[in-house]
Amino acid sequence: MVISVASGKGGTGKTTIAVNLALSLPSAQLLDCDVEEPNSHIFIKPQITEKVKAFVLVPQIDKEKCNFCGKCAEVCAYKAIAVIKNKDVLVFKELCHSCGACSFFCPQGAIKEVEREIGVIEIGRKNDLEFVGGRLNIGEAISPPLISQVKAHINSGKNVIIDVPPGTSCPVIEAVKGSDFCILVTEPTPFGLNDLALAVEMLRKLKIPFGVIINRSELGDNKVDEFCRQKKLPILMQIPFKKEIAVAYSKGIPLIEGFPEYREKFKILYYKIKELVK
Amino acid sequence: MKQIGIISGKGGTGKTVITAGFASLAKDAVFADCDVDAADLHLLLKPEIIERHKFKSGKVAEIDKKFCQRCGKCLSVCRFSAITEDFVVDPISCEGCCFCSYVCPAGAIRMEEKICGEWFISNTRFGKLIHARLGVAEENSGKLVSLVREKAKQIAEKENCSLIIIDGSPGIGCPVIASLSGLDYAIVVVEPTLSGLHDADRVIKVAKHFGVSVKLIINKFNLNTEVTERIENYCQINNIPIIGKIKFDESVVKAMVEGKTIIEYQDTEAKREVTKIWYRLEEEIT
Secondary structure, eight states: OEEEEEOSSTTSSHHHHHHHHHHHSTTOEEEEOOOSSOOHHHHHOOEEEEEEEEEEEEEEEOTTTOOOOOHHHHHOTTOOEEEETTTEEEEOGGGOOOOOHHHHHOTTOOEEEEEEEEEEEEEEEETTEEEEEEEEOTTOOOOHHHHHHHHTTOOTTSOEEEEOOSSSSHHHHHHHTTOSEEEEEEOSSHHHHHHHHHHHHHHHHHTOOEEEEEEEETSSOSHHHHHHHHTTOOEEEEEEOOHHHHHHHHTTOOHHHHSTHHHHHHHHHHHHHHHHHO | OEEEEEEOSSTTSSHHHHHHHHHHHOSSEEEEEOOOSSOOHHHHHOOEEEEEEEEEEEEEEEEOTTTOOOOOHHHHHOSSOOBOTTSOBOTTTOOOOOHHHHHOTTOOEEEEEEEEEEEEEEEETTEEEEEEEEOTTOOOHHHHHHHHHHHHHHHHHHTTOOEEEEEOOSSSSHHHHHHHTTOSEEEEEEOSSHHHHHHHHHHHHHHHHTTOOEEEEEETGGGOHHHHHHHHHHHHHHTOOEEEEEOOOTHHHHHHHTTOOTTTSSOOHHHHHHHHHHHHHHHHHO
16 A cells, blocks of 8 residues: 655654654555655665666757757747757756657757756665655756656555655645555644645545644644544544654654654554555 | 745745744835745735736646547657546646647647636735745646746835845745745744754755855754754854744744734744844845
8 A cells, every 4th residue: 555645734744654654564665755855764764775866858969960940949848948040959958847849859860868867766774664765956946757766666565655745736746646545744723724725625636535644733723623524534643742752853763762652553543544545 | 125035945944934923024025925835924914815816837738539539649759647548638647748739640639728826916914915826736836936026026116115025935846946046045944853954954055056145043943952053063064144043932833823923922032033033134134
């Protein structure tokens, strides 16, 4: 089963839930798909056994063959190629989405697609937990291709937990799509509620079953509870706010190590999800 | 006119609370919520929308069943797995590259303009707010951020405002890069956790990569004084000025629940510190 852990708002506890759920299950696999700001490794401290560079394809123009006809610029929907008539071709690699149209349509066969590095994928393990994490290079704008390359390492024989980036736009979609279930982590504050509602809308659009975890419960108001009740969303777990939990988090100590009573709670969480997916 | 942006790398460190605090203290400023993906600033600033516009960006393919000959050309060229075996386009996966529409021998594929969200100009009790809502599961957040910033600039010029204050989004990808360009200062809000420092370091590198100078605020600094010290060392080594340290304060959540900025809420340590930070910052900017 593939379980992704998402939230509209950042900093609600996605990584906490993903890491502790993965650590509570026998021989699971954890994928850190928050490739812009990966944090799971801080808690897991995996032994990295392999580092793979991640690439996207971008056009390379053979200026000997190019006759500056302008076809490539015409078909590029992202304005990633500009042709100066009879003189030069400029490629703006950061704008390229690797669709391949330019090289396909070049009448001179002057365009070759070449690899451009955008990040790295780290593969390793901690005891019987498999770990795969992506890390986007500084200055790169587009993360979905890296996220999909991390997901290519999914071990479908295992329970796979995916740590998702915050928000509801393209990197999040790339990370959650294909999941059997998605956990939405929120906090009981107006910001938490607002962003939870957006995330719910997103998952409904993707038709992925989901449930809610309220982190730092008792800290704000009960509007998130009310929202879940009204919309009949299952509340899978509540983690009350405790300063000691926040301090353990700050040191990179997984919840189930600092507070062993949570190990059982994460196991129950898994069974609840299994029931809901059935 | 000056522009400052509040960013953090990691989400949930206090960007919006601090931005709203600054908003209640700033004179002659325009505010831009550039967290278009999960905008929250409006929950504290309570905008009265005076203008509402559709954000059109990008395209999405649509296959006309009447003309489709099911030849499979479109399927073979699409790299985004956006066309099903039954020749239906999945609008969420479609990247709008138009490749399929070019190769379709029957001319059955039309590229439709996509409405990816909405953006607004609003009045608030502190000044004008430009904000937006990216449609759920949409793309082009960077373009929407750039649009929001462009409008904020136009309004600031028209109304003779000397400052634009930008609430950024978490991460280091396209919306953050779009929020950073041309800023006078990026204010990085960090919390004293290993994740917070790790993520702040990455976003600071992005800011430097694009030539933006950085100042730093440590929020909830007393949660872990050891990590706070590490952040202070990091700043010293990397020559980043720390412009304030805010105590962990439960009143921040209470103010939020009441829909108030911490400046409007009762007298607390967090309020006093944010006020101090603001006046120092303001003096330096102007």
